[in-house]
Amino acid sequence: MKRFLSYAIILLALCASQSTFAQVTGTFTVQGDGTKFYPVIFYDGGWDNNIASELEIGRSIIHKNPNDWWGTIIAKFRYHVTAWGHGSNFIDADIRQKFGNPNIALVGGWRDITAGNGGHQIMIWLRGSTPYYYKSDYAVNPVVYDGVANPVTYQEVNGPVLTFKTTPDEYVNPQGMSYQNTAYFNDPGVNFFGGKIGIGTTNPGEHRLAVEGSVAARRIKVTTSSTWADFVFDSAYKLPSLQEVESYVKTNKHLPEVPSAKEVKENGIDVGEMNKVLLQKIEELTLYIIELKKENEAMDKRLQRLEGKK
Numbered sequence: 001m002k003r004f005l006s007y008a009i010i011l012l013a014l015c016a017s018q019s020t021f022a023q024v025t026g027t028f029t030v031q032g033d034g035t036k037f038y039p040v041i042f043y044d045g046g047w048d049n050n051i052a053s054e055l056e057i058g059r060s061i062i063h064k065n066p067n068d069w070w071g072t073i074i075a076k077f078r079y080h081v082t083a084w085g086h087g088s089n090f091i092d093a094d095i096r097q098k099f100g101n102p103n104i105a106l107v108g109g110w111r112d113i114t115a116g117n118g119g120h121q122i123m124i125w126l127r128g129s130t131p132y133y134y135k136s137d138y139a140v141n142p143v144v145y146d147g148v149a150n151p152v153t154y155q156e157v158n159g160p161v162l163t164f165k166t167t168p169d170e171y172v173n174p175q176g177m178s179y180q181n182t183a184y185f186n187d188p189g190v191n192f193f194g195g196k197i198g199i200g201t202t203n204p205g206e207h208r209l210a211v212e213g214s215v216a217a218r219r220i221k222v223t224t225s226s227t228w229a230d231f232v233f234d235s236a237y238k239l240p241s242l243q244e245v246e247s248y249v250k251t252n253k254h255l256p257e258v259p260s261a262k263e264v265k266e267n268g269i270d271v272g273e274m275n276k277v278l279l280q281k282i283e284e285l286t287l288y289i290i291e292l293k294k295e296n297e298a299m300d301k302r303l304q305r306l307e308g309k310k
Contacts, residue, residue, distance in 0.1 A: 034129035
């Protein structure tokens with residue numbers, strides 16, 4: 001009998017443990033305008049259990065909508081709210097999505113809505129006129145503010161009035177991770193980034209690395225595939241006359257081969273190419289100085305001869 005009771009207690013404990021961390025699944029629909037992103041509130045069930053909540057939002061079938069080719073998404077949010085200043089709060093997102101027709105994303109942003117209150121909720125802006133499926137380790141109880149299920153605005157307790165968005169926020173990575181805190185990669189191995197990198201900007205343009213702000217470094221090594229400026233000292237190089245340079249400067253207000261102020265303002269400068277051009281000008285100046293020295297020496301000799309005849 002005692003052994004039976006022990007097994008029963010263990011079984012009940014296991015069941016209680018499993019029910020605490022049971023997965024919750026469901027579906028909800030964000031109605032309204034399909035070109036807007038509407039607030040949806042999710043509960044942070046892990047907060048009272050002293051762990052982060054994990055929420056997955058998805059729709060695998062691109063035709064799963066009254067509007068065909070509406071887009072697909074597989075996204076995971078891991079979060080812990082501050083609940084009026086307790087700290088250790090964050091919202092991390094990992095998003096994979098295919099934009100549908102029209103070419104609009106499905107996630108517009110997210111926010112911890114407990115900075116000024118003791119609630120346990122986050123807000124995620126999701127595209128309207130779309131059904132979504134979710135899974136979580138806790139009950140997240142989605143509440144939609146789309147102007148149909150609930151008003152299109154939400155008054156955050158001790159915070160701002162929140163409503164729909166028309167474009168995704170800048171911090172939203174549409175294809176990959178949006179990580180709220182800093183990242184340390186401590187392994188000395190190679191870290192590979194196959195695409196473009198923006199620091200302080202989400203628009204690197206044609207550049208593989210774009211930095212909005214200053215860059216500090218102890219050393220910078222620029223490699224170039226173009227010809228270095230030593231060609232100036234080749235016997236075949238035709239050195240422009242000083243008269244030609246003077247005429248060019250008067251007309252263009254800058255040296256030959258050197259970009260104008262307008263060009264630099266519009267396009268910036270290529271550091272490697274600019275150093276080559278500056279070296280070319282220094283080498284040309286060196287040749288001019290050598291020629292002037294030869295002319296001065298010839299003039300001195302002529303003056304000495306003239307003075308000797310007196």
